[in-house]
Amino acid sequence: MKYDIPNPDQRDILDDSSVKQTLDIIENLLEQKLNLNITTESEVVELLDYPERFIKDKKAIEEIRNLKELIIEMSDIYYA
Amino acid sequence: MPNEKFIESLSKFTKIPKNKIQEYLTSNDLSNLFEHPETMDITQNQLKNLKNLLKLNSFYSRVSNYKEYKFEKTTDMVDYLDSHFYSKFDKEYFLTAFLDKENKLLGIETISTGTVNASIVHPRDVFKQALIYKADKIVLSHNHPSGEPAPSNEDLRITERLENVGKLFNITVLDHIIIGKNDYYSFKEKGHIVADTTIEKTSNKFHKTLYEKDVEKFSSLLNKITKIPKTELKNILRETTVKNFIQSPELHLNKEKDINSVNMLKDISLRYNNASYLASPKIREPNDLQDYVNDKYKNMDKIDVVMFLDTKNKIINSSIIPENLSNDDKIAFIMKNAILHDSNSYALATKDKSLPSSTNIDRINEIQDISSKSKLVGINLIDKIDIKLYDGVSYKQMNFLEEKNHYKSPPKKMSMEDRFKNAIAEADKRNNNQEKSKITKNKDHQL
Numbered sequence: 403m404k405y406d407i408p409n410p411d412q413r414d415i416l417d418d419s420s421v422k423q424t425l426d427i428i429e430n431l432l433e434q435k436l437n438l439n440i441t442t443e444s445e446v447v448e449l450l451d452y453p454e455r456f457i458k459d460k461k462a463i464e465e466i467r468n469l470k471e472l473i474i475e476m477s478d479i480y481y482a
Numbered sequence: 483m484p485n486e487k488f489i490e491s492l493s494k495f496t497k498i499p500k501n502k503i504q505e506y507l508t509s510n511d512l513s514n515l516f517e518h519p520e521t522m523d524i525t526q527n528q529l530k531n532l533k534n535l536l537k538l539n540s541f542y543s544r545v546s547n548y549k550e551y552k553f554e555k556t557t558d559m560v561d562y563l564d565s566h567f568y569s570k571f572d573k574e575y576f577l578t579a580f581l582d583k584e585n586k587l588l589g590i591e592t593i594s595t596g597t598v599n600a601s602i603v604h605p606r607d608v609f610k611q612a613l614i615y616k617a618d619k620i621v622l623s624h625n626h627p628s629g630e631p632a633p634s635n636e637d638l639r640i641t642e643r644l645e646n647v648g649k650l651f652n653i654t655v656l657d658h659i660i661i662g663k664n665d666y667y668s669f670k671e672k673g674h675i676v677a678d679t680t681i682e683k684t685s686n687k688f689h690k691t692l693y694e695k696d697v698e699k700f701s702s703l704l705n706k707i708t709k710i711p712k713t714e715l716k717n718i719l720r721e722t723t724v725k726n727f728i729q730s731p732e733l734h735l736n737k738e739k740d741i742n743s744v745n746m747l748k749d750i751s752l753r754y755n756n757a758s759y760l761a762s763p764k765i766r767e768p769n770d771l772q773d774y775v776n777d778k779y780k781n782m783d784k785i786d787v788v789m790f791l792d793t794k795n796k797i798i799n800s801s802i803i804p805e806n807l808s809n810d811d812k813i814a815f816i817m818k819n820a821i822l823h824d825s826n827s828y829a830l831a832t833k834d835k836s837l838p839s840s841t842n843i844d845r846i847n848e849i850q851d852i853s854s855k856s857k858l859v860g861i862n863l864i865d866k867i868d869i870k871l872y873d874g875v876s877y878k879q880m881n882f883l884e885e886k887n888h889y890k891s892p893p894k895k896m897s898m899e900d901r902f903k904n905a906i907a908e909a910d911k912r913n914n915n916q917e918k919s920k921i922t923k924n925k926d927h928q929l
Contacts, residue, residue: 472491473539
Protein backbone atom coordinates (compact mmCIF):
# COMPACT_ATOMS: atom_id res chain seq x y z
CA MET A 403 0.00 0.00 0.00
CA LYS A 404 1.42 3.37 -0.97
CA TYR A 405 0.60 6.62 0.73
CA ASP A 406 0.68 9.97 -0.93
CA ILE A 407 3.30 11.38 1.42
CA PRO A 408 5.92 13.80 0.22
CA ASN A 409 9.50 12.64 0.01
CA PRO A 410 10.98 12.90 3.56
CA ASP A 411 13.68 15.26 2.31
CA GLN A 412 11.16 17.67 0.87
CA ARG A 413 8.31 17.65 3.31
CA ASP A 414 7.87 20.57 5.58
CA ILE A 415 5.85 19.28 8.50
CA LEU A 416 4.55 21.82 10.91
CA ASP A 417 4.48 20.61 14.48
CA ASP A 418 1.17 19.94 16.17
CA SER A 419 0.93 23.18 18.06
CA SER A 420 0.77 24.65 14.57
CA VAL A 421 -3.00 24.87 14.23
CA LYS A 422 -2.62 28.47 15.26
CA GLN A 423 0.48 28.84 13.12
CA THR A 424 -1.39 27.50 10.07
CA LEU A 425 -4.28 29.87 10.73
CA ASP A 426 -1.75 32.72 10.93
CA ILE A 427 -0.36 31.63 7.56
CA ILE A 428 -3.84 31.65 6.04
CA GLU A 429 -4.56 35.08 7.52
CA ASN A 430 -1.22 36.42 6.26
CA LEU A 431 -1.82 35.12 2.77
CA LEU A 432 -5.32 36.56 2.73
CA GLU A 433 -4.12 39.74 4.44
CA GLN A 434 -7.18 39.55 6.62
CA LYS A 435 -7.92 38.67 10.26
CA LEU A 436 -10.50 35.88 10.45
CA ASN A 437 -10.92 35.66 14.26
CA LEU A 438 -11.90 32.00 14.22
CA ASN A 439 -12.21 29.62 17.14
CA ILE A 440 -10.46 26.69 15.47
CA THR A 441 -8.54 24.22 17.61
CA THR A 442 -7.89 21.08 15.55
CA GLU A 443 -6.10 20.27 12.32
CA SER A 444 -9.25 18.75 10.87
CA GLU A 445 -11.05 22.04 11.42
CA VAL A 446 -8.31 23.89 9.51
CA VAL A 447 -8.82 21.49 6.59
CA GLU A 448 -12.59 21.99 6.93
CA LEU A 449 -12.05 25.75 6.79
CA LEU A 450 -10.19 25.33 3.50
CA ASP A 451 -12.77 22.86 2.12
CA TYR A 452 -15.92 24.61 3.35
CA PRO A 453 -15.11 28.20 4.36
CA GLU A 454 -18.83 29.07 4.39
CA ARG A 455 -19.18 26.94 7.54
CA PHE A 456 -16.88 29.27 9.43
CA ILE A 457 -17.26 32.73 7.99
CA LYS A 458 -19.97 34.89 6.52
CA ASP A 459 -17.92 37.43 4.60
CA LYS A 460 -18.53 36.43 0.97
CA LYS A 461 -15.31 38.02 -0.26
CA ALA A 462 -13.23 36.11 2.31
CA ILE A 463 -15.02 32.85 1.41
CA GLU A 464 -14.13 33.39 -2.25
CA GLU A 465 -10.52 34.18 -1.33
CA ILE A 466 -10.19 30.98 0.73
CA ARG A 467 -11.63 28.96 -2.16
CA ASN A 468 -9.04 30.50 -4.48
CA LEU A 469 -6.28 29.78 -1.99
CA LYS A 470 -7.34 26.16 -1.68
CA GLU A 471 -7.54 25.78 -5.44
CA LEU A 472 -4.00 27.12 -5.69
CA ILE A 473 -2.55 24.74 -3.12
CA ILE A 474 -4.30 21.78 -4.75
CA GLU A 475 -2.81 22.71 -8.11
CA MET A 476 0.55 23.18 -6.40
CA SER A 477 0.30 19.61 -5.12
CA ASP A 478 -0.20 18.32 -8.63
CA ILE A 479 2.98 20.06 -9.72
CA TYR A 480 5.00 19.57 -6.55
CA TYR A 481 4.38 15.87 -6.01
CA ALA A 482 3.86 14.79 -9.63
CA MET B 483 3.95 26.44 -18.78
CA PRO B 484 1.15 26.42 -16.16
CA ASN B 485 -2.13 28.00 -17.04
CA GLU B 486 -2.77 31.72 -16.77
CA LYS B 487 -5.19 31.40 -13.87
CA PHE B 488 -2.64 29.50 -11.78
CA ILE B 489 0.04 32.15 -12.33
CA GLU B 490 -2.43 34.90 -11.55
CA SER B 491 -3.41 33.20 -8.30
CA LEU B 492 0.20 32.51 -7.34
CA SER B 493 1.05 36.14 -7.98
CA LYS B 494 -1.92 37.34 -5.96
CA PHE B 495 -1.06 35.37 -2.81
CA THR B 496 2.73 35.73 -2.96
CA LYS B 497 2.75 39.35 -4.20
CA ILE B 498 5.36 38.32 -6.80
CA PRO B 499 4.53 40.25 -10.00
CA LYS B 500 2.95 38.08 -12.66
CA ASN B 501 5.50 39.00 -15.31
CA LYS B 502 8.33 38.01 -12.96
CA ILE B 503 6.85 34.52 -12.54
CA GLN B 504 6.35 34.20 -16.29
CA GLU B 505 9.92 35.31 -16.94
CA TYR B 506 11.25 32.79 -14.38
CA LEU B 507 9.26 30.01 -16.03
CA THR B 508 10.86 30.58 -19.42
CA SER B 509 14.05 28.93 -18.12
CA ASN B 510 12.78 26.98 -15.05
CA ASP B 511 9.81 24.89 -14.17
CA LEU B 512 7.45 25.39 -11.26
CA SER B 513 8.67 22.42 -9.26
CA ASN B 514 12.09 24.10 -9.24
CA LEU B 515 10.52 27.23 -7.80
CA PHE B 516 8.73 25.24 -5.08
CA GLU B 517 11.79 23.20 -4.16
CA HIS B 518 14.26 26.11 -4.32
CA PRO B 519 12.26 29.32 -3.88
CA GLU B 520 15.49 31.22 -3.19
CA THR B 521 16.50 30.80 -6.85
CA MET B 522 14.03 33.51 -7.81
CA ASP B 523 15.09 37.08 -7.33
CA ILE B 524 12.30 38.26 -5.05
CA THR B 525 11.89 40.38 -1.89
CA GLN B 526 12.04 38.85 1.61
CA ASN B 527 8.32 39.37 2.00
CA GLN B 528 7.51 37.63 -1.29
CA LEU B 529 9.83 34.75 -0.31
CA LYS B 530 8.03 34.47 3.04
CA ASN B 531 4.65 34.34 1.27
CA LEU B 532 5.87 31.65 -1.10
CA LYS B 533 7.25 29.57 1.77
CA ASN B 534 3.97 30.03 3.66
CA LEU B 535 2.08 28.72 0.64
CA LEU B 536 4.35 25.67 0.55
CA LYS B 537 3.79 25.07 4.27
CA LEU B 538 0.04 25.33 3.82
CA ASN B 539 0.18 22.95 0.88
CA SER B 540 2.19 20.46 2.93
CA PHE B 541 -0.19 20.76 5.89
CA TYR B 542 -3.29 20.28 3.72
CA SER B 543 -1.81 17.24 1.94
CA ARG B 544 -0.81 15.58 5.20
CA VAL B 545 -4.06 16.10 7.08
CA SER B 546 -6.54 15.59 4.25
CA ASN B 547 -4.76 12.49 2.88
CA TYR B 548 -5.36 10.67 6.13
CA LYS B 549 -8.79 12.11 6.82
CA GLU B 550 -10.68 9.22 5.26
CA TYR B 551 -8.02 6.62 5.90
CA LYS B 552 -8.67 3.33 7.66
CA PHE B 553 -5.75 2.00 9.67
CA GLU B 554 -5.59 -1.73 9.18
CA LYS B 555 -2.14 -2.65 10.47
CA THR B 556 0.60 -1.37 12.71
CA THR B 557 2.82 -0.25 9.84
CA ASP B 558 0.01 1.96 8.50
CA MET B 559 0.00 3.78 11.81
CA VAL B 560 3.80 3.88 12.06
CA ASP B 561 4.02 5.62 8.66
CA TYR B 562 1.38 8.10 9.73
CA LEU B 563 2.98 8.80 13.12
CA ASP B 564 6.41 9.04 11.57
CA SER B 565 5.28 12.09 9.62
CA HIS B 566 4.15 13.70 12.89
CA PHE B 567 7.41 13.08 14.71
CA TYR B 568 9.52 14.14 11.74
CA SER B 569 10.55 17.47 13.27
CA LYS B 570 10.16 16.51 16.93
CA PHE B 571 13.31 14.98 18.24
CA ASP B 572 14.30 17.80 20.60
CA LYS B 573 12.30 16.23 23.48
CA GLU B 574 9.60 13.65 24.14
CA TYR B 575 6.13 14.27 22.73
CA PHE B 576 3.15 12.12 23.67
CA LEU B 577 0.57 11.98 20.87
CA THR B 578 -2.71 10.11 20.66
CA ALA B 579 -4.55 9.20 17.45
CA PHE B 580 -8.34 8.88 17.79
CA LEU B 581 -10.20 6.38 15.61
CA ASP B 582 -13.81 5.43 15.08
CA LYS B 583 -15.25 1.91 15.09
CA GLU B 584 -13.94 1.28 11.57
CA ASN B 585 -10.40 2.35 12.50
CA LYS B 586 -10.96 5.57 10.54
CA LEU B 587 -8.93 8.50 11.79
CA LEU B 588 -10.91 11.16 13.66
CA GLY B 589 -7.92 13.24 14.67
CA ILE B 590 -4.57 13.31 16.40
CA GLU B 591 -3.54 15.48 19.35
CA THR B 592 -0.36 16.20 21.26
CA ILE B 593 -1.26 15.26 24.82
CA SER B 594 1.92 16.35 26.54
CA THR B 595 5.47 17.32 25.92
CA GLY B 596 8.21 16.30 28.26
CA THR B 597 11.92 16.47 28.80
CA VAL B 598 14.62 15.00 26.67
CA ASN B 599 14.01 11.53 28.08
CA ALA B 600 10.51 11.49 29.56
CA SER B 601 7.04 12.75 28.82
CA ILE B 602 4.47 12.98 31.54
CA VAL B 603 1.00 11.92 30.55
CA HIS B 604 -2.15 12.05 32.64
CA PRO B 605 -4.98 9.60 31.75
CA ARG B 606 -7.45 12.47 32.16
CA ASP B 607 -5.80 14.40 29.28
CA VAL B 608 -5.77 11.38 26.94
CA PHE B 609 -9.41 10.47 27.58
CA LYS B 610 -10.72 14.03 27.58
CA GLN B 611 -9.77 14.25 23.90
CA ALA B 612 -11.10 10.72 23.26
CA LEU B 613 -14.47 11.76 24.70
CA ILE B 614 -14.51 14.98 22.70
CA TYR B 615 -13.74 13.06 19.49
CA LYS B 616 -16.22 10.32 20.53
CA ALA B 617 -13.48 7.86 19.67
CA ASP B 618 -14.05 4.11 19.84
CA LYS B 619 -10.34 3.33 19.66
CA ILE B 620 -7.10 5.13 20.33
CA VAL B 621 -3.45 4.61 19.43
CA LEU B 622 -0.91 6.01 21.89
CA SER B 623 2.45 7.15 20.69
CA HIS B 624 5.56 8.91 21.83
CA ASN B 625 9.09 9.41 20.59
CA HIS B 626 12.44 8.67 22.18
CA PRO B 627 14.80 11.53 21.33
CA SER B 628 17.72 9.17 22.00
CA GLY B 629 16.60 7.36 18.83
CA GLU B 630 16.36 3.99 20.62
CA PRO B 631 12.69 2.91 20.74
CA ALA B 632 12.87 0.22 23.48
CA PRO B 633 10.26 0.97 26.20
CA SER B 634 11.20 2.02 29.74
CA ASN B 635 9.49 0.54 32.81
CA GLU B 636 7.46 3.74 33.05
CA ASP B 637 6.31 3.26 29.40
CA LEU B 638 5.08 -0.23 30.32
CA ARG B 639 3.30 1.02 33.44
CA ILE B 640 1.52 3.94 31.76
CA THR B 641 0.41 1.71 28.86
CA GLU B 642 -1.18 -0.77 31.24
CA ARG B 643 -2.86 2.06 33.18
CA LEU B 644 -4.25 3.72 30.05
CA GLU B 645 -5.51 0.36 28.77
CA ASN B 646 -7.39 -0.16 32.04
CA VAL B 647 -8.81 3.37 32.01
CA GLY B 648 -9.94 2.78 28.40
CA LYS B 649 -11.94 -0.23 29.59
CA LEU B 650 -13.93 2.06 31.92
CA PHE B 651 -15.12 4.05 28.90
CA ASN B 652 -15.29 1.12 26.49
CA ILE B 653 -12.53 2.77 24.45
CA THR B 654 -9.97 0.30 23.11
CA VAL B 655 -6.28 1.10 23.27
CA LEU B 656 -5.21 -0.48 19.97
CA ASP B 657 -1.51 0.05 20.31
CA HIS B 658 1.24 2.13 21.86
CA ILE B 659 3.96 2.91 19.35
CA ILE B 660 7.33 4.35 20.34
CA ILE B 661 9.04 6.12 17.48
CA GLY B 662 12.84 6.01 17.42
CA LYS B 663 15.12 7.55 14.84
CA ASN B 664 15.20 4.63 12.39
CA ASP B 665 13.02 2.10 14.17
CA TYR B 666 9.82 1.76 16.16
CA TYR B 667 8.47 -0.34 19.02
CA SER B 668 4.86 -1.51 18.92
CA PHE B 669 3.34 -2.78 22.18
CA LYS B 670 0.77 -4.64 20.07
CA GLU B 671 3.38 -6.40 17.95
CA LYS B 672 5.37 -7.38 21.04
CA GLY B 673 2.29 -8.80 22.74
CA HIS B 674 1.95 -6.26 25.57
CA ILE B 675 -1.40 -5.18 24.15
CA VAL B 676 -3.85 -7.83 23.00
CA ALA B 677 -6.68 -5.59 21.79
CA ASP B 678 -8.69 -6.85 18.85
CA THR B 679 -7.86 -4.60 15.90
CA THR B 680 -10.57 -5.89 13.59
CA ILE B 681 -12.91 -3.31 12.18
CA GLU B 682 -16.17 -3.35 14.08
CA LYS B 683 -19.67 -2.82 12.85
CA THR B 684 -21.18 -1.11 15.87
CA SER B 685 -19.89 1.99 17.58
CA ASN B 686 -19.19 2.46 21.27
CA LYS B 687 -22.42 1.89 23.16
CA PHE B 688 -21.28 4.29 25.87
CA HIS B 689 -20.95 7.32 23.56
CA LYS B 690 -24.09 6.41 21.68
CA THR B 691 -26.50 5.98 24.57
CA LEU B 692 -25.27 8.78 26.78
CA TYR B 693 -24.75 11.07 23.84
CA GLU B 694 -28.24 10.50 22.39
CA LYS B 695 -29.70 11.17 25.84
CA ASP B 696 -27.75 14.44 26.03
CA VAL B 697 -28.90 15.45 22.54
CA GLU B 698 -32.53 14.85 23.44
CA LYS B 699 -32.26 16.63 26.80
CA PHE B 700 -30.35 19.68 25.60
CA SER B 701 -32.27 20.16 22.37
CA SER B 702 -35.54 20.26 24.38
CA LEU B 703 -34.06 22.72 26.87
CA LEU B 704 -32.54 24.95 24.21
CA ASN B 705 -35.74 24.87 22.19
CA LYS B 706 -37.71 26.13 25.19
CA ILE B 707 -35.31 29.01 25.73
CA THR B 708 -34.35 30.01 22.19
CA LYS B 709 -37.40 28.80 20.20
CA ILE B 710 -35.05 27.34 17.58
CA PRO B 711 -36.74 24.23 16.09
CA LYS B 712 -35.87 21.08 18.02
CA THR B 713 -34.95 19.11 14.88
CA GLU B 714 -32.44 21.77 13.87
CA LEU B 715 -30.95 21.77 17.38
CA LYS B 716 -30.73 17.98 17.41
CA ASN B 717 -28.83 17.99 14.12
CA ILE B 718 -26.43 20.61 15.44
CA LEU B 719 -25.85 18.82 18.76
CA ARG B 720 -25.07 15.57 16.98
CA GLU B 721 -22.19 17.39 15.28
CA THR B 722 -20.85 19.51 18.11
CA THR B 723 -20.93 19.85 21.90
CA VAL B 724 -23.45 22.08 23.70
CA LYS B 725 -20.54 24.17 24.96
CA ASN B 726 -19.14 24.77 21.46
CA PHE B 727 -22.59 25.52 20.08
CA ILE B 728 -23.33 28.12 22.76
CA GLN B 729 -19.86 29.61 22.45
CA SER B 730 -20.03 30.07 18.66
CA PRO B 731 -23.67 29.88 17.49
CA GLU B 732 -22.81 31.76 14.29
CA LEU B 733 -20.97 28.65 13.04
CA HIS B 734 -24.13 26.58 13.16
CA LEU B 735 -27.06 28.93 12.62
CA ASN B 736 -28.06 31.14 9.71
CA LYS B 737 -30.83 33.34 11.09
CA GLU B 738 -29.65 36.39 12.97
CA LYS B 739 -32.59 36.14 15.37
CA ASP B 740 -31.53 32.61 16.39
CA ILE B 741 -27.88 33.62 16.78
CA ASN B 742 -28.92 36.53 19.01
CA SER B 743 -31.04 34.34 21.25
CA VAL B 744 -28.14 31.89 21.77
CA ASN B 745 -25.79 34.80 22.43
CA MET B 746 -28.19 36.06 25.10
CA LEU B 747 -28.19 32.61 26.64
CA LYS B 748 -24.38 32.60 26.53
CA ASP B 749 -24.29 35.92 28.35
CA ILE B 750 -26.71 34.75 31.04
CA SER B 751 -24.92 31.44 31.52
CA LEU B 752 -21.52 33.17 31.79
CA ARG B 753 -22.86 35.49 34.47
CA TYR B 754 -24.55 32.59 36.25
CA ASN B 755 -21.46 30.38 36.10
CA ASN B 756 -19.19 33.12 37.40
CA ALA B 757 -21.61 33.99 40.19
CA SER B 758 -22.31 30.40 41.17
CA TYR B 759 -18.60 29.52 41.15
CA LEU B 760 -17.86 32.49 43.42
CA ALA B 761 -20.73 31.52 45.69
CA SER B 762 -19.94 27.81 45.66
CA PRO B 763 -18.56 26.56 48.96
CA LYS B 764 -15.11 25.26 49.66
CA ILE B 765 -15.55 21.68 50.77
CA ARG B 766 -13.66 21.32 54.05
CA GLU B 767 -15.78 18.81 55.91
CA PRO B 768 -18.78 16.51 55.38
CA ASN B 769 -21.19 19.18 56.62
CA ASP B 770 -20.25 21.38 53.67
CA LEU B 771 -21.30 18.63 51.27
CA GLN B 772 -24.50 18.01 53.16
CA ASP B 773 -25.39 21.72 53.18
CA TYR B 774 -24.71 22.02 49.46
CA VAL B 775 -26.93 19.05 48.56
CA ASN B 776 -29.70 20.06 50.95
CA ASP B 777 -29.68 23.57 49.56
CA LYS B 778 -29.29 22.90 45.83
CA TYR B 779 -31.58 19.86 45.71
CA LYS B 780 -33.99 20.88 48.49
CA ASN B 781 -37.09 19.93 46.53
CA MET B 782 -35.89 16.43 45.75
CA ASP B 783 -36.38 13.56 48.15
CA LYS B 784 -34.46 10.76 46.52
CA ILE B 785 -31.39 11.47 44.42
CA ASP B 786 -27.78 10.48 43.82
CA VAL B 787 -25.54 13.46 43.23
CA VAL B 788 -21.93 13.86 42.16
CA MET B 789 -20.08 17.09 42.94
CA PHE B 790 -16.98 17.94 40.92
CA LEU B 791 -14.24 19.84 42.73
CA ASP B 792 -11.28 21.91 41.61
CA THR B 793 -7.82 21.97 43.17
CA LYS B 794 -9.07 24.39 45.85
CA ASN B 795 -11.87 21.94 46.75
CA LYS B 796 -14.47 24.37 45.40
CA ILE B 797 -17.46 22.84 43.67
CA ILE B 798 -17.18 23.46 39.93
CA ASN B 799 -20.43 21.75 39.09
CA SER B 800 -22.74 18.98 40.23
CA SER B 801 -24.90 16.46 38.39
CA ILE B 802 -27.68 14.11 39.30
CA ILE B 803 -26.56 10.56 38.53
CA PRO B 804 -29.15 8.83 36.32
CA GLU B 805 -31.10 6.09 38.07
CA ASN B 806 -30.67 2.38 37.45
CA LEU B 807 -27.11 2.55 36.12
CA SER B 808 -24.89 -0.46 36.72
CA ASN B 809 -21.84 0.28 38.87
CA ASP B 810 -19.60 0.32 35.76
CA ASP B 811 -21.90 2.71 33.90
CA LYS B 812 -22.08 4.90 37.01
CA ILE B 813 -18.25 5.07 37.14
CA ALA B 814 -18.14 5.87 33.41
CA PHE B 815 -20.76 8.61 33.89
CA ILE B 816 -18.87 10.18 36.81
CA MET B 817 -15.47 9.97 35.13
CA LYS B 818 -16.75 11.32 31.81
CA ASN B 819 -18.22 14.38 33.50
CA ALA B 820 -15.24 14.88 35.82
CA ILE B 821 -12.89 14.82 32.82
CA LEU B 822 -15.04 17.21 30.79
CA HIS B 823 -15.24 19.61 33.79
CA ASP B 824 -11.44 19.42 34.26
CA SER B 825 -12.05 18.29 37.81
CA ASN B 826 -9.41 16.44 39.77
CA SER B 827 -11.57 15.19 42.62
CA TYR B 828 -15.24 14.63 43.38
CA ALA B 829 -17.67 13.76 46.13
CA LEU B 830 -20.83 11.67 46.07
CA ALA B 831 -24.04 12.09 47.99
CA THR B 832 -27.22 10.07 48.28
CA LYS B 833 -30.24 11.91 49.60
CA ASP B 834 -32.97 9.49 50.55
CA LYS B 835 -35.42 9.53 53.47
CA SER B 836 -35.74 5.75 53.32
CA LEU B 837 -32.03 4.94 53.57
CA PRO B 838 -31.35 2.22 56.14
CA SER B 839 -29.94 3.61 59.39
CA SER B 840 -26.69 1.67 59.06
CA THR B 841 -24.53 1.45 55.96
CA ASN B 842 -24.50 -2.07 54.56
CA ILE B 843 -21.52 -3.93 53.17
CA ASP B 844 -22.80 -3.88 49.55
CA ARG B 845 -22.98 -0.10 49.55
CA ILE B 846 -19.50 0.14 51.07
CA ASN B 847 -18.08 -2.26 48.43
CA GLU B 848 -19.78 -0.31 45.67
CA ILE B 849 -18.23 2.97 46.82
CA GLN B 850 -14.80 1.40 47.32
CA ASP B 851 -14.99 0.01 43.76
CA ILE B 852 -15.89 3.45 42.38
CA SER B 853 -13.07 5.00 44.42
CA SER B 854 -10.38 2.56 43.24
CA LYS B 855 -11.41 2.71 39.57
CA SER B 856 -11.52 6.50 39.51
CA LYS B 857 -8.05 6.54 41.06
CA LEU B 858 -6.84 4.78 37.89
CA VAL B 859 -7.98 7.83 35.93
CA GLY B 860 -6.19 10.06 38.47
CA ILE B 861 -9.40 11.59 39.81
CA ASN B 862 -10.04 11.04 43.52
CA LEU B 863 -13.23 10.44 45.42
CA ILE B 864 -12.89 12.57 48.57
CA ASP B 865 -16.05 11.38 50.32
CA LYS B 866 -19.47 9.86 49.98
CA ILE B 867 -22.27 11.00 52.23
CA ASP B 868 -25.66 9.43 52.82
CA ILE B 869 -28.22 12.05 53.78
CA LYS B 870 -31.33 10.94 55.59
CA LEU B 871 -33.44 13.96 56.44
CA TYR B 872 -31.04 16.44 58.06
CA ASP B 873 -28.31 14.08 59.25
CA GLY B 874 -25.58 12.79 57.03
CA VAL B 875 -23.21 9.86 57.33
CA SER B 876 -19.74 10.39 55.88
CA TYR B 877 -17.96 7.30 54.51
CA LYS B 878 -14.71 9.14 55.07
CA GLN B 879 -15.44 9.74 58.73
CA MET B 880 -16.51 6.12 59.11
CA ASN B 881 -13.12 5.10 57.63
CA PHE B 882 -14.72 3.30 54.68
CA LEU B 883 -12.56 5.28 52.29
CA GLU B 884 -8.79 5.20 52.20
CA GLU B 885 -6.78 7.61 54.31
CA LYS B 886 -5.37 9.20 51.12
CA ASN B 887 -8.75 10.57 50.09
CA HIS B 888 -8.74 13.68 52.18
CA TYR B 889 -10.43 16.98 52.58
CA LYS B 890 -8.13 19.99 52.32
CA SER B 891 -8.47 20.52 56.04
CA PRO B 892 -9.05 17.71 58.55
CA PRO B 893 -12.73 16.84 58.82
CA LYS B 894 -14.42 18.20 61.90
CA LYS B 895 -17.43 16.54 63.38
CA MET B 896 -20.01 19.08 64.41
CA SER B 897 -23.41 18.24 65.81
CA MET B 898 -26.58 19.79 64.42
CA GLU B 899 -26.99 21.68 67.73
CA ASP B 900 -23.47 23.16 67.52
CA ARG B 901 -24.09 24.21 63.95
CA PHE B 902 -27.25 26.09 64.98
CA LYS B 903 -25.34 27.68 67.88
CA ASN B 904 -22.64 28.91 65.49
CA ALA B 905 -25.19 30.27 63.04
CA ILE B 906 -27.00 32.16 65.84
CA ALA B 907 -23.68 33.56 67.12
CA GLU B 908 -22.81 34.70 63.56
CA ALA B 909 -26.20 36.42 63.19
CA ASP B 910 -25.67 38.00 66.61
CA LYS B 911 -22.29 39.33 65.53
CA ARG B 912 -23.93 40.98 62.52
CA ASN B 913 -26.76 42.36 64.71
CA ASN B 914 -29.20 40.68 62.36
CA ASN B 915 -32.17 39.98 64.63
CA GLN B 916 -34.40 38.85 61.83
CA GLU B 917 -31.91 36.17 60.73
CA LYS B 918 -31.32 35.19 64.36
CA SER B 919 -35.00 34.61 65.06
CA LYS B 920 -35.38 32.64 61.78
CA ILE B 921 -32.47 30.33 62.74
CA THR B 922 -33.82 29.92 66.29
CA LYS B 923 -37.21 28.99 64.87
CA ASN B 924 -35.59 26.41 62.55
CA LYS B 925 -33.56 25.05 65.45
CA ASP B 926 -36.66 24.54 67.60
CA HIS B 927 -38.39 22.90 64.69
CA GLN B 928 -35.57 20.49 63.82
CA LEU B 929 -34.02 19.51 67.16
